[in-house]
Amino acid sequence: MSAIHFISGLPRSGSTLLAALLRQNPRVHAGMSGPVGGMLSVLQQEMSARNEYAVFLSDAQRERILRGVFEHYYGPEYEAAVIFDTNRVWCARMSLLRTLFPQGKVIACVRDLPWIIDSVERLIQRNALSPSSIFNYQTSGTVYSRAEGIANGEGLVGYAYNALKEAFFGDYAANLMLVQYDTLVAKPQLVLDAIYDFIGEPAFRHDFDNVRFEADEFDARTGTPGLHAVRQRVVATPRTSVLPPDIFQRFQNDAFWRNPALNTRKVRIV
Structure with a gap:
């Protein structure tokens, strides 16, 4: 079987771009978030004590x-030879x-949380005629209710953020590497070299002017066109936030990974 690794972390933080780059390497398969994480969760529930027949299952069988x-x-x-499975749930597993x-x-x-929320809000505003599944196709909210909705513990951002902290501070942090979005778009080869070193794969020279990834049909079905869009050329693009200043400031100090004193597990951060 191929070597299995995982892409996880925060939404709107470069996971699709990273997968698009990794798949340039003929030894690697990587894609957008898939169904495997959800399938494992359902199976674990059905093999637990909630199912009376679970008595016939040993841990080895599970x-x-x-x-x-x-x-x-x-x-x-x-x-x-190498497969990356992508899902935000992996940091919690x-x-x-x-x-x-x-x-x-x-x-x-x-990625810094204000810019993640900004990215989601920008996507919603860009698709004004198409309500998104991110907010259950509701059209009556404001930027404040949308920010609150995705930042709570079960929201798009809040769940992933809590899962990331669980992985970062947990016993298995040696298997974790953090890739900062700003580094990925500014120094992509440095990031990829670090990943190959982390997983024990030989380095590969990537083409950052011809990046390709297609998920238009999936994005359209979720009512969020452009959700997994990747620019052809990797480049850092400065911009002004569309968030009101109080929302931006609310999340400005949440990037715990930037504080070396908190990195007690010595997680590698690129």
């Missing part, structure tokens, strides 16, 4: 079944990943 999801999902049609794939690494994409 482990084989869960690993088999990866083995069968990434079947013969995936010929890459570090102990499970360590059990199933002890050599597997998690690459978590991070």
Whole structure:
């Protein structure tokens, strides 16, 4: 079976761009968020004590079944030597990943929270005629209610942020690397070289002027065109926030990974 690694972290922080770059390497397969994380969650629930027949399952059987999801999902049609599965849930499943794939690494994409919320709001405003699944297709909210909705513990940003903290401060942080969005768009080869070193793969020279990734149909079905859009050329683009100043300031100090004193697990940050 191919070596399995994972892309996770915060939304709107470069995970799709990172996957688009990694797949330039013929040894690597990477894509946008997929169904494997959800499938594992459902299976674990059904193999737990909530199911009276779980008494017939041993932990060894559970482990084989869960690993088999990866083995069968990434079947013969995936010929890459290295596979990255993308899902924001992986940061909250570090102990499970360590059990199933002890050599597997998690690459978590991070970005300052005000700019993540700004990116979501900009996307919503750009698609004014198409209500988004991010907000349950509701059209009556304001920028304040939308920011609150995605920042709460079960929201698009809040859940991922809490999962990231769980991974960063937890016992399995040695398997975690953080990739900052600003570094990825400004120094992409540096980021990719660090990832290859982290997972034990030989370096590969990427083309940052011809990046390709297509997910238009998926984005359209979620009512959020452009959700996974990737520019052809990797470049840092300065811009002014569309958020009111009080929203921007509310989240301005939440980038805990920027404080070296908090990195007690010595997580590698690029």
